[in-house]
């Protein structure tokens with residue numbers, strides 16, 4: 144079966160995002176290189192507009208809607224960053240947006256979503272089905288549902304993060320990418336296949352929610368209960384119908400990190416690199432720092448996926 148996206152889709156997304164999304168910096172750290180014995184390149188999507196890579200996929204999807212779809216508006220369900228990405232993209236494109244968000248989402252993410260002019264509807268992530276709620280809204284109001292990961296335009300948009308990284312670094316041996324539903328990693332893996340064909344793409348999940356690892360190893364999509372982890376952007380229950388085949392074909396392995404290792408990575412980012420990284424955003428960094436696959440002597444890419452964390456919450460993690 145053909146994969147949902149090709150490298151051409153990522154190039155097209157990159158053209159749409161030109162002058163709209165930030166070309167985020169690629170950072171180095173002497174300390175990280177000394178600690179790991181590797182050359183590590185951090186793609187800093189915590190410094191992307193709205194604070195995460197999600198803006199890339201959301202804008203790429205919304206920009207391609209037909210005029211009548213744009214007029215009726217869009218809706219989405221998200222634990223936070225996809226909501227902000229859709230809200231900001233909608234605002235820039237003059238589209239109405241309604242976001243279905245868990246009531247325990249970080250306050251900073253809900254406030255930012257409303258701040259972009261979107262309507263926010265809350266639900267209980269442990270008892271209610273967000274897809275059903277958003278689906279009903281889409282039907283009742285004629286809005287177009289923008290899924291957070293299982294959508295070709297979203298996947299292609301996310302892949303532009305790795306495209307930019309490889310353009311800057313040249314070929315790499317390893318690329319660590321976090322995953323929830325797998326939109327980011329599937330886009331990045333398609334970019335890697337084209338721009339650095341021998342690069343091994345390694346997925347990183349929270350230990351408490353390793354559905355992707357189980358799915359990859361069993362060769363079928365494994366569904367789990369909503370995991371309890373501080374990595375709120377990776378609390379997904381299953382990979383997507385479109386993302387899983389890409390992960391199966393192009394991702395070398397999936398490793399896990401604990402919440403304690405995430406906190407250590409967030410601390411390191413703040414103390415040594417002067418960067419605010421949210422727990423989910425620190426997954427790939429933690430895996431590289433902990434050498435979850437051997438990194439010594441290698442050229443290693445790390446996608447820092449986001450930086451949206453309540454400052455008070457961050458302070459408690461860092462204390």
Ligand SMILES: *Cc1c(COP(=O)(O)O)cnc(C)c1O
Pocket residue numbers: 195197224225291292301321322323324325326327328376377421423424448449450
């Ligand atoms: C959404 C998100 C992820 C997970 O992305 P998927 O495309 O669902 O795999 C990781 N990190 C951050 C910061 C996110 O917002």
